[in-house]
Amino acid sequence: QDTSIFIRYPITADPEQLNPFISDTITVSTVTRNIFEGLTRYNADTGEIEPALAESWEVTENDEGQQVYTFNLRQGVQFHNLPGLELEDTEVTADDIIWNYETALAGDESISVIAPNLTFILGAEEFTSGEADSVAGLDMIDDYTVEITLAQSDRLFLINGIISIVSPEA
Numbered sequence: 001q002d003t004s005i006f007i008r009y010p011i012t013a014d015p016e017q018l019n020p021f022i023s024d025t026i027t028v029s030t031v032t033r034n035i036f037e038g039l040t041r042y043n044a045d046t047g048e049i050e051p052a053l054a055e056s057w058e059v060t061e062n063d064e065g066q067q068v069y070t071f072n073l074r075q076g077v078q079f080h081n082l083p084g085l086e087l088e089d090t091e092v093t094a095d096d097i098i099w100n101y102e103t104a105l106a107g108d109e110s111i112s113v114i115a116p117n118l119t120f121i122l123g124a125e126e127f128t129s130g131e132a133d134s135v136a137g138l139d140m141i142d143d144y145t146v147e148i149t150l151a152q153s154d155r156l157f158l159i160n161g162i163i164s165i166v167s168p169e170a
Contacts, residue, residue, distance in 0.1 A: 009030070009031070009034065011027050011030050011031065012026075012027060013027050014027070015027050015028045015030075015031045015032075016028060018031060018032055018035065019032075020032040020036055020163065020164035020166065021103055021104055021106075021111060021112040021113070021114060022109075022110075022111070022112060022113050023113075024113050024114075032164055033164075035164075036164030036165060036166060037052045037053050037164070037165060038052055038053065038162040038163055038164055038165060039052060039053050039054040039057070039071050039073075039097070039146075039162050039165070040052050040054060040057070040158050040162050041162075042159055049158045049159065051074075053073055053074060053077060053092055053097075053165055054071035054072060054073055054074070055072055055073065055074045056071075056072045057069055057070060057071045057072065057158075058070050062149065066122060066149050066150055066151065066152075066153075067149070067150045067153050067154070067157070068147055068148070068149045068150075069147065069148045069149075069150075069157065069158075070141070070145065070146075070147050071097070071145065071146045071147075071148070072144060072145055073092065073093070073094060073097070073144040073145065073146065074092075074144075075091075075144055076091065077091065077092040078090040078091055078092070079091075079092060079166075079167035079169075079170065082170075085170060087167060087169050087170060088169065089169055090167075092165065093143045093144065094140040094141065094142065094143055094144060094145055094146045095140055095143070096165065096167070096168055097140075097146045097165060098138050098140050098146065099168040100163060100164075100165050100166060100168070101118070101121070101135065101138050101148070101163065102127070102134070102135060102138070103168075104118060104163050105118055105121070105124050105127050105128050105135060106128070107127075107128045107129060107130055114163065115128045117160065118161060118163075119151075120150050120151055120152055120154045120157070120161065121135060121137040121138070121148060121149070121150060121151065121161070122135070122136045122137025122149040122150060122151040123135045123136025123137050123138075123151070124137065124151070136149070137149035137150065137151065148161070
């Protein structure tokens with residue numbers, strides 16, 4: 001039995017590709033926003049930020065006066081298997097979130113073009129330039145908790161700093 005679902009969505013052109021790390025056009029972003037989930041999502045109807053992969057989050061300030069976002073991930077969320085692709089590890093964990101942010105911050109534009117949009121994350125510029133092996137502002141607290149520390153406060157972080165999360169294995 002065919003269980004395919006087709007969605008029609010009005011866009012002005014066909015997307016060139018569906019990789020959220022190298023999407024820099026409105027067309028691709030429109031499509032990938034409907035395919036991939038981030039930690040939070042913006043509800044255009046209410047103007048509110050809503051939980052997505054994170055079931056909750058809190059914003060605190062560390063001893064250096066920097067904003068720290070602590071995201072508590074939903075447990076049991078799975079990456080989808082596709083025909084011809086059977087993932088061994090399908091549950092979304094904090095390690096996957098860290099991998100996605102590090103991939104987004106790659107200094108190689110053939111991997112990611114969105115690094116310049118994430119420079120407010122502590123240590124992002126050093127990681128992107130190759131001066132650091134990890135991003136200082138990304139911490140995995142446990143399997144379902146991620147902390148993101150900002151080098152400078154950003155009131156729009158929950159909109160502009162949330163990236164699409166893809167399966168590292170896929």
